[in-house]
Amino acid sequence: MTVEAPESEIFAIGIGECGSNLVGSYLAKSKKGELPPRIREYLVMNTDRGDLLKARKKYSISKKRTLLYSDAEIGVGGKFSAGYDAVMNSQDIILNQLQGLGYEGISGFCIFTSFGGGTGCGGTPALIRLLRERFAKEEKRKIFIYVFGVLPFDNQSSEAVNSIWALSRLLRLQLEEGNMGPDLILLLSNRTMLNRVLSMQRGESVDLLSKTGLDLADVSAEVRRTSTPNVLGQVSTDLPVKMEEEFVELINPLALDCIAEMLSPGVPEIGKEVLPTTDIGDFALKLDSVVVPAMYDDLSIFPEIGGVGSQLSTAVEYTAANCSLTYMGTNPGASSVFSVLSGPKDIARVEFDPLLKKALTPFLAKGASISPTYCAFDDDKIKSSLLLLFGLPKVPELYNLLEEAKSLIELHSGDSELKQHWFKRSKGTTQAELQNAVQDLEKLFGYYMKPEQK
Ligand SMILES: Nc1nc2c(ncn2[C@@H]2O[C@H](COP(=O)(O)OP(=O)(O)OP(=O)(O)O)[C@@H](O)[C@H]2O)c(=O)[nH]1
Numbered sequence: 204m205t206v207e208a209p210e211s212e213i214f215a216i217g218i219g220e221c222g223s224n225l226v227g228s229y230l231a232k233s234k235k236g237e238l239p240p241r242i243r244e245y246l247v248m249n250t251d252r253g254d255l256l257k258a259r260k261k262y263s264i265s266k267k268r269t270l271l272y273s274d275a276e277i278g279v280g281g282k283f284s285a286g287y288d289a290v291m292n293s294q295d296i297i298l299n300q301l302q303g304l305g306y307e308g309i310s311g312f313c314i315f316t317s318f319g320g321g322t323g324c325g326g327t328p329a330l331i332r333l334l335r336e337r338f339a340k341e342e343k344r345k346i347f348i349y350v351f352g353v354l355p356f357d358n359q360s361s362e363a364v365n366s367i368w369a370l371s372r373l374l375r376l377q378l379e380e381g382n383m384g385p386d387l388i389l390l391l392s393n394r395t396m397l398n399r400v401l402s403m404q405r406g407e408s409v410d411l412l413s414k415t416g417l418d419l420a421d422v423s424a425e426v427r428r429t430s431t432p433n434v435l436g437q438v439s440t441d442l443p444v445k446m447e448e449e450f451v452e453l454i455n456p457l458a459l460d461c462i463a464e465m466l467s468p469g470v471p472e473i474g475k476e477v478l479p480t481t482d483i484g485d486f487a488l489k490l491d492s493v494v495v496p497a498m499y500d501d502l503s504i505f506p507e508i509g510g511v512g513s514q515l516s517t518a519v520e521y522t523a524a525n526c527s528l529t530y531m532g533t534n535p536g537a538s539s540v541f542s543v544l545s546g547p548k549d550i551a552r553v554e555f556d557p558l559l560k561k562a563l564t565p566f567l568a569k570g571a572s573i574s575p576t577y578c579a580f581d582d583d584k585i586k587s588s589l590l591l592l593f594g595l596p597k598v599p600e601l602y603n604l605l606e607e608a609k610s611l612i613e614l615h616s617g618d619s620e621l622k623q624h625w626f627k628r629s630k631g632t633t634q635a636e637l638q639n640a641v642q643d644l645e646k647l648f649g650y651y652m653k654p655e656q657k
């Protein structure tokens with residue numbers, strides 16, 4: 204008799220080019236058995252016909268799981284207000300298609316998008332509104348909505364403006380009656396992920412690079428050539444467009460592994476025991492709304508040699524410093540943390556709770572909440588990993604993003620109506636709205652992100 208694994212209750216939506224790539228590559232990898240299939244259904248949507256077709260072909264996505272909407276056909280070129288309107292004007296076709304794919308019994312949605320473009324950045328807040336209204340009013344139930352948002356590479360001031368707007372907008376929507384925003388926003392930074400890939404052991408990098416046909420020496424030389432030290436003294440990673448396309452191929456796997464691990468505690472699987480029992484919706488109850496994930500996927504803990512506490516401390520320190528998908532500096536001071544320790548039963552042990560909590564404390568602000576979860580597998584040979592989700596940590600690169608955004612806003616400000624027209628034409632918004640977004644983030648993160656406090 205075969206035992207059927209219970210079905211996942213998670214629905215994934217990829218919106219815009221970046222979102223489509225993330226969802227498409229997750230599913231392509233899970234079909235090949237390279238990632239666990241933790242998503243029940245998915246939809247990939249875009250306002251750009253060419254990009255949507257490309258994603259369909261590249262990841263072998265069936266037609267019913269893709270949606271071209273709005274009459275733009277070629278995307279919205281970074282104009283997020285057009286991205287927002289495109290979703291609002293296509294409410295019925297979006298909801299019908301989602302319903303056609305079957306969202307009965309779904310406990311929540313994971314939305315994947317970039318924050319720097321227009322279709323996904325602007326479309327995401329609109330999509331969340333549609334989903335919230337639909338489920339609250341018509342199905343009379345609450346669902347969780349998590350947004351995986353990709354922050355841009357360095358020195359792309361227009362994308363920085365969009366990212367600041369998107370973050371402020373999504374957080375503001377949470378304040379509306381009935382919470383019209385996402386429950387969590389997970390920050391995946393292209394500049395950090397690229398730095399992570401480039402600083403990997405040369406051997407590993409070469410292996411990754413060989414898949415894209417790029418040569419590490421060329422890549423490093425190109426990055427050095429285009430690099431300028433930023434305010435924080437970090438390596439800057441602004442890239443020419445053609446390189447950027449290649450780089451997302453390199454960095455997406457980092458994000459995907461982390462996403463698969465994050466979904467793990469909420470998805471029942473044969474041979475896996477989760478302690479304490481965790482619903483993926485629990486993340487939202489235990490974490491602050493802006494989250495930086497960090498995953499160490501090659502964890503070695505040897506309980507038999509003793510000193511598990513110091514082994515865990517080393518692992519936590521390494522994970523926070525070297526594996527976060529958005530750079531958190533050396534002292535994240537997070538307000539909350541959710542940890543997932545996964546592996547064979549002798550490693551993923553709930554008895555390690557006090558040791559793990561102690562190991563996490565140096566990375567948290569005083570009074571922060573700590574929620575450890577353990578995913579223990581029957582299989583002794585399974586690799587162990589440590590996933591840490593940091594709620595509202597320091598995010599020094601938001602400082603850079605804000606500086607880039609402020610410079611662009613400043614550039615187009617002035618007494619001249621004609622000059623200010625840029626805000627309407629390029630972004631479909633006003634200077635005041637963008638300035639408010641800047642202020643929101645400075646207030647929320649300001650204390651954390653002064654360069655001298657990194
Ligand atoms: N990590 C990652 N980043 C990507 C990927 N594709 C695009 N990006 C980033 O996404 C940003 C551009 O946003 P897109 O997703 O292309 O924009 P869009 O939502 O399609 O919106 P428009 O093209 O403006 O209509 C840039 O910061 C890119 O570096 C990807 O597959 N992975």
Ligand SMILES: [Mg+2]
Pocket residue numbers: 219220251254278279320322
């Ligand atoms: Mg696009």
